[in-house]
Amino acid sequence: GQSLEQPSEVTAVEGAIVQINCTYQTSGFYGLSWYQQHDGGAPTFLSYNALDGLEETGRFSSFLSRSDSYGYLLLQELQMKDSASYFCAVRGGGATNKLIFGTGTLLAVQP
Amino acid sequence: DTAVSQTPKYLVTQMGNDKSIKCEQNLGHDTMYWYKQDSKKFLKIMFSYNNKELIINETVPNRFSPKSPDKAHLNLHINSLELGDSAVYFCASSQDRVVNTEAFFGQGTRLTVV
Numbered sequence A: 001g002q003s004l005e006q007p008s009e010v011t012a013v014e015g016a017i018v019q020i021n022c023t024y025q026t027s028g029f030y031g032l033s034w035y036q037q038h039d040g041g042a043p044t045f046l047s048y049n050a051l052d053g054l055e056e057t058g059r060f061s062s063f064l065s066r067s068d069s070y071g072y073l074l075l076q077e078l079q080m081k082d083s084a085s086y087f088c089a090v091r092g093g094g095a096t097n098k099l100i101f102g103t104g105t106l107l108a109v110q111p
Numbered sequence B: 001d002t003a004v005s006q007t008p009k010y011l012v013t014q015m016g017n018d019k020s021i022k023c024e025q026n027l028g029h030d031t032m033y034w035y036k037q038d039s040k041k042f043l044k045i046m047f048s049y050n051n052k053e054l055i056i057n058e059t060v061p062n063r064f065s066p067k068s069p070d071k072a073h074l075n076l077h078i079n080s081l082e083l084g085d086s087a088v089y090f091c092a093s094s095q096d097r098v099v100n101t102e103a104f105f106g107q108g109t110r111l112t113v114v
Helices: none
Strands: A003-005 A009-013 A018-025 A032-037 A044-049 A053-057 A060-065 A070-075 A084-091 A099-101 A105-110 B004-007 B010-013 B019-025 B031-037 B043-050 B053-057 B064-070 B073-078 B087-094 B103-105 B109-113
Touching: A003 A084, A009 A018, A018 A084, A018 A105, A032 A060, A044 A053, A044 A060, A044 A070, A044 B103, A070 A084, A099 B043, B004 B087, B010 B019, B019 B031, B019 B087, B019 B109, B031 B073, B043 B064, B043 B073, B053 B064, B073 B087
Parallel strands: A009 A105, B010 B109
Antiparallel strands: A003 A018, A018 A070, A032 A044, A032 A084, A053 A060, A060 A070, A084 A099, A084 A105, B004 B019, B019 B073, B031 B043, B031 B087, B043 B053, B064 B073, B087 B103, B087 B109
């Protein structure tokens, strides 16, 4: 089957660094993406890793290890506005190549 | 201009009714999707269309019928609504369905069946 597992909740304080992990199992693989969703809002794209290594975009970085079927999203200098749900996503491969989302991680940033 | 727009934003209806949700994207994308997000925030793909052609139809009850009159529009019609259909439905689009390109989501339609 195809699945992506994430921790359900993470809590951190303002200014801290937090890492959200994602392990995946798919029949094919075309890269790992991350999306942010604020409560009541729509998912919005954050980052994409096609190859192994770290990609940095401002305070957010994303890492991929294809050999371990594992990636993570790193959020630095946390701000209250970063409180949201974070989803990893992959293309599932196969004839349909559907975009599959992880179980989601609810990040709560405390003052 | 909103990239992906869906209407209505809220929909409250009684069991057994039939309802439709409309979606339009002005990004020129080839691929459009419908996702269902339940109360546990799990985003589950329902359908995907590529250039008006249905390419993904997950194990969704056949009470749900998507329609794509052109590649910029993907509507969702639901017959005989049930309590379990209550969820947030998101329309999304992406440039293609091969590479893991960014998907753009509509604002969501919160469907409540009473």
